[in-house]
Amino acid sequence: MHHTSRLEVSAGAYAQNIEFLRTRIPPTTQISAVVKGNAYGHGITQMVEIAENAGIRHFSTFSSDEARKVNSAKKQESEIMIMGMLYPEELPELIVQDIQFYVFDFCRLELAIQAAKMVGRPAKIHVEVETGFHRTGFENSDLPQLIRILKENEVHLALKGICTHYAGAESSVNHERVRGQIIRFREFKNSLEREEIYFERTHTACSAATLLFPETHADMVRIGIASYGFWPTQETFSLLKHTLEKENQNPLRRLLTWKSEIMSFKKVAKGEFVGYGLSFCAPRDLNLAIVPIGYSHGYGRNLSNQGQVLIQGQFCPVIGTVNMNAIAVDISHLNEYTPGEEVILIGNQGENEITVASFAETSHLVNYEMLSRLPSEIPRKVVD
Ligand SMILES: *Cc1c(COP(=O)(O)O)cnc(C)c1O
Numbered sequence: 001m002h003h004t005s006r007l008e009v010s011a012g013a014y015a016q017n018i019e020f021l022r023t024r025i026p027p028t029t030q031i032s033a034v035v036k037g038n039a040y041g042h043g044i045t046q047m048v049e050i051a052e053n054a055g056i057r058h059f060s061t062f063s064s065d066e067a068r069k070v071n072s073a074k075k076q077e078s079e080i081m082i083m084g085m086l087y088p089e090e091l092p093e094l095i096v097q098d099i100q101f102y103v104f105d106f107c108r109l110e111l112a113i114q115a116a117k118m119v120g121r122p123a124k125i126h127v128e129v130e131t132g133f134h135r136t137g138f139e140n141s142d143l144p145q146l147i148r149i150l151k152e153n154e155v156h157l158a159l160k161g162i163c164t165h166y167a168g169a170e171s172s173v174n175h176e177r178v179r180g181q182i183i184r185f186r187e188f189k190n191s192l193e194r195e196e197i198y199f200e201r202t203h204t205a206c207s208a209a210t211l212l213f214p215e216t217h218a219d220m221v222r223i224g225i226a227s228y229g230f231w232p233t234q235e236t237f238s239l240l241k242h243t244l245e246k247e248n249q250n251p252l253r254r255l256l257t258w259k260s261e262i263m264s265f266k267k268v269a270k271g272e273f274v275g276y277g278l279s280f281c282a283p284r285d286l287n288l289a290i291v292p293i294g295y296s297h298g299y300g301r302n303l304s305n306q307g308q309v310l311i312q313g314q315f316c317p318v319i320g321t322v323n324m325n326a327i328a329v330d331i332s333h334l335n336e337y338t339p340g341e342e343v344i345l346i347g348n349q350g351e352n353e354i355t356v357a358s359f360a361e362t363s364h365l366v367n368y369e370m371l372s373r374l375p376s377e378i379p380r381k382v383v384d
Contacts, residue, residue, distance in 0.1 A: 004292035004325070005260040005345065007380045009042050013253035015054045017227050020251040025210060029217045032081065032203070034224035035070060036062035037372030041298075042228060042255060043380035048073035050255075050382060051227075060222050064090050067099050081126060081161075083222075084136075091115035091123070100124040100160050104136035109149060116156040126161035127199070129188045131181035133167040140188065147195045162189055162199040166216070170208035170232035172239065178209070182216060208232040211240055229254040230356065230367045254356065256371070257347030258378075261340050262311070264290040266328065274328055275320030280305055287332045289316070291343050294325040298374045299345065303327075307359065309343050313350020 021031060033056045034040075039047035048059065048070050057078045061067045064086040071080055082101040086094060092115045094101060103109045103125045112123040127146075130137030138146055150157065164185045168174035185204060192198075201219035207226035209216045229252045231237040241248045266288045274280045274288065291309065295301045299322055307318040309329050316329040331337060346354050356367050 003377070003379050005258060005297060005378055007041075007043070007374065007378050008257040008259070008347075008383045009046050009050065009380055010253070010255045010257070010383055011050045011053060012384050013229055013255045014047075014050050014227065016251075016253050017229055017255075018051075018054045018056070021210065021221075021223060021226060023245070024214075025217050025221060028219070030058055030201075030220040031056060031227075032058040032060045032220055032222045033227060034060045034206075034222050036060070036066060036083070036224070037368075038066075038374075038376050040224060040228050040368065041371035041374035043376070044069040045073040046380050046382050048078075049075075052076045052078060058220065064094060064099075064101075067094070071097060071099065088115075092119045095119050095121055095123050098124065100126060102126045102128045102136070102163070104128040104130075104138065106142070106145065106149070109146075113149075113153045113156050116153075122156055122158040124158045124160045126163050126203075127159070129162065129164045129185055131164045131166075131184040131188070132177060133165050133181070135165070137164060138188075140184075143188070143191055147192065147197065150192075150197050151195070159197070159199045161201045161203055161220075162192070163203045166204065166206065166209050166213075168208075169206065169212055169216075170236050172235065175212075178213065182213070206232070208236050211236055225368060226252060228256070228371065230371075233366075234357075254347070256356070257383075258345040258374075259347070260291050260293045260343045260345060262289045262337065262343060263292045263326070264339065265331075265337070266290060273320075275323065277321065280320040285332075286319070286330055287334075288319060288328045289331045289337065289341075289343075291327050291329060292325060293327060293343075293345060294323045296324045296375075297378065298370075299327065300370075300373075303359070308354060309345055310347075310349040310352055310354055311337070311341060311343055313352055315352060 033051045035044050035047050059070045060081050060083055062084040067080050067082045080099045088111045096119055116123040128137040130139050166178045169178050203220035205216040205221040207223050210221040225232050268282045268286045270282050270284050272282050293299045301322045304321040308315045316331050319328045319330050
């Protein structure tokens with residue numbers, strides 16, 4: 001089947017990003033590749049292959065369906081950890097498949113113990129601590145009950161990890177809050193250790209914490225956005241750039257290129273409106289190219305009269321509204337063109353580049369959101 005656009009995912013860029021991240025953490029700290037949100041839009045199956053080839057042996061997902069995708073894509077003895085959603089009835093199967101998961105409340109803890117008893121194998125759990133993010137995690141007041149249950153069920157639980165998540169390490173306005181979280185986490189962990197409850201690994205850091213708070217590195221870091229070649233925020237790069245080996249030079253490389261092609265051409269006379277409504281009136285005679293990509297493909301409606309694409313290495317602005325399946329772009333400044341010619345929606349062509357950030361900023365989306373909204377149906381191909 002033909003699709004109207006294609007995504008290319010660069011294995012070389014990923015390997016380079018991982019290499020850079022490894023220079024920022026101790027050699028004993030493991031990297032878990034966070035592949036939630038269809039691997040930030042890159043495709044779970046493709047990313048597992050790329051990551052394992054780059055030496056990654058640990059994957060973090062949000063949900064059990066993502067964990068199963070990793071499980072069927074992996075070719076190495078990689079560990080899989082679910083940080084969020086799973087259904088109680090799946091627990092026995094997940095334990096049998098050796099899939100690890102977060103436990104952040106007593107309800108899930110009890111279900112894990114029951115399931116472990118049922119299948120006759122310990123559940124591999126990561127105990128999540130509430131330190132100030134206020135989404136999930138055990139509170140300080142839960143400690144006595146938590147200690148009792150963990151001790152009573154020692155044989156049914158493999159304590160793989162103790163963890164938390166920081167509330168916005170990517171912006172310095174939140175750094176006071178993050179520092180408080182670091183302290184509360186340490187206290188919680190100490191309380192368990194005083195009761196001789198130990199965990200195989202401590203892990204708390206996402207990309208921004210890994211890059212900006214070395215004291216959070218511990219045994220493992222959970223890296224998403226940076227491994228895909230993006231800074232969590234522009235500020236993260238600003239705060240960090242003076243410490244880089246090549247000062248001020250961005251060491252991260254984008255993996256993703258998004259391509260489509262020209263479907264058709266249209267000449268529009270001065271004074272005519274283009275597309276639905278009155279949002280664009282031709283200020284002069286125009287030559288337009290129609291590209292078969294629209295908001296149903298993840299090319300946001302808010303790029304109407306805002307977005308740009310590359311054709312023949314030249315920027316071509318989006319004219320009028322982004323439709324469900326198509327956009328019009330101005331190619332009046334190009335001399336010759338042919339149907340089927342390559343159109344770059346994200347990526348390089350010639351000297352020029354459409355960055356996800358420029359794309360995301362004009363559409364008021366951060367990188368994370370724009371990437372994870374790329375529909376899973378668009379074919380993804382691994383390239384060097
Ligand atoms: C998404 C996520 C991460 C990774 O965050 P990045 O900013 O993309 O590195 C780490 N930990 C948890 C719990 C997450 O949900």
